[in-house]
Amino acid sequence: MNLHCRQVSLIVALVASMVLCLPAAATEVDMSQLPPVIEPLRCLICHQSDPGENGDTTLNPFGADFLANGRLWDDTLANQNSDGDGCSNGFELGDVDGDGENDGNVTELQSNPGVEDCNGASVDHRTWGELKALFGSK
């Protein structure tokens, strides 16, 4: 085995061990499914606490629904209200239609779809999201 082959083997072994050792590697794939604005909360979108800090991988209600939906972000999951706070998952993630792209002029996370933290109940969120999408798409 020449030096180049050994280097390639080492890199392959390193990557394989990282994938096997870090459950977070799968989570990165899961997070890439969700609309882009999840960045400030990341792990806390689906988990009750940050698994990277304490190893606790307990899912919050949204994480459980995401898992039940085949780890897929779509209009079905967007229309659900996993945490029961009155706002749909899609509204909270700024993607009411569940196509994986933030609607209209949404530039930041509205609230956490796994925590009862949404209280803008005076507006019909579905209509508001559709209005924003309309203005954003021109």
Ligand SMILES: [Ca+2]
């Ligand atoms: Ca909700």
Ligand SMILES: [Ca+2]
């Ligand atoms: Ca969308």
Ligand SMILES: [Ca+2]
């Ligand atoms: Ca919420």
